[in-house]
Amino acid sequence: MKKFDSIQSYNSNTSSVVTIGTFDGVHIGHRKIIDNLTEQAAATGLNSVILTFFPHPRMVLQKDVSIKLLNTIKERTDILSETGLDHLIVHPFTKDFSRLTAIEFVRDVLVNQLKTKKIIIGYDHRFGRNRTADINDLIEFGKTFDFEVEQISAEALNDVAISSTKIRNALHNDGDVAKANSYLGYEYTIEGTVIVGKGLGRTIQFPTANIAVKESYKLIPKDGVYLVSATLNSEKVYGMTNIGQNPTVSDEDTKKIETYFFDFDADLYGKEIELHFLKRLRNEVKFESVAALKEQLTKDKLQSLDLIKAYHNA
Template identity: 35%
Template sequence: MQKAFLRVSGGETVPERLRGGVVAIGNFDGIHRGHLSVLERALEEARRLGVPALVLTFEPHPRKVFQPDVPLFVLTPPHVKARLIEALGFDGVIEIPFTREFASLSAEDFVTGVLERRLGISHAVTGFDFHFGKNRQGGPAFLMAAGERLGFGVTLVDAFRDEGAEIVSSSRIRLLLAEGEAAEAAGLLGYRYTVEAEVVGGAKLGRTLGFPTANMRLSPEAALKEGIYAVRFRRADGTLHDGVASFGRRPTVDDNGAPLLETFVFDFTGDLYGEIASVSFFGYLRGEVKFEGLDALVVQMKRDEEEARALLSGVRPLSQLDQAVAF
């Protein structure tokens, strides 16, 4: 029986059963197809050696530390990233707190303090351009030399390019999502973009209109294009429902509202308040429109429901990860 996945955060002690493993190192925001080429290589190496497979990542994103005044649309917050890593088959994720103090560590201190002493790794897998330590002084050559000296192997993975020979990056995916290109973003991610949050109370207007919604507040930095989407809604117990979601400020009823994700969950009756649920985005249907009144809004909502049901009726998983997340 497979042992439970472990998420080790901050200064928590790394359990003995996770020591001596193969470690994929990187920020991995988005867990996109480029990252998957690194992560899958680490899984293969761990199976070959018969040791645990781990991911070593950094929270928060380094850009939030070095450029705190510049908003950053984080594609996979820590809890979402951990769930994706678990779905891939890893034994655990180690989340190193990224602070200015940590950033000032020398490359040697990172290798000996984190990789050797804390994790006791047998093998490291990283992207070909991975740099670490103060002023990025550690690079691939440094890591390989350290591995030879300290007794762990190193695998460097080349940049992954899509079918158009372009490098897949988190930045490209952020831009696509900001433009409402949910399907194109899924093509680079290898799965449908997914958010996770608590279902909170709202004004309950949707209920009075015959379209009760599960409302979720996303990060203020979530630069997802405002509009109407065909989605899949996963409850805390794992049950899955198709739905149609509005992300935005509800211009017909609340011009000044903060952005809210409101999902009309198809074929469901019940109370979702307080549940931690996830929403996977399959397609962008239209932008937000300010209607003359509620009757016109209801007519459009019925059209949106029909279009979302039609779109979702023909979808298929893009990958094993997509199967785990959105199917």
């Protein structure tokens, strides 16, 4: 798969089958649309192209800084690269771009730049300045500019919308990563840099890697304790991640992501780590003492080791 950072940088002499969307999460509902796209492109000898945007339009037009996404652009790109897609265009979404009229978007982007022969799009898709054009307008443009329009059914779109909503709710409201993973078709991940913490975990034999996530828009699961895995020094390692304020030993309000890895004691400071979330163990709790916290962490570890055995025996 080739990735392009703008519509203008895309260059191919081959015509294309195109779909447009955010594809946040690239979950099992999205996969059906992408599979359809790649299969049709392969059958007709055309390029399969996804046009997506960043920042999210709501971040630009509504100044919605509270919006949380399931994937960073890097994560979304990595996942899409495994789908058989030929080309991914991540176009910068700006106010100027949003002011393109429907005819300008179709003529200049879809036809002249992407050489679209077929577009697969939702029946409720709207486009052009102030989103005034709809699927019927697109079909008429197709007749003028000689491209076909395939509508994604309401049922299929509902599957996509419901899956996205369910995934976000499962992670944000419940911390139910197992349910989220079932809709994603893969393990939910968080990637960040290991930073220096206070070192309190080491004093109770549970040293943690404190992970800072750069992207403020990345959805972080609900506060609590989770079973996770990561690849460290080319080896798969399991551990427990606490998301929250760590109230037993800290009075700070800052949310932290702290991971204790089992049977691993190398220096990780400054390294990039990708955490895979497997199961929620419990809520974050303020214990009466550090000794009580250590006792609970020991129980959490035993529970985690049992779960890991179950995963390997499944």
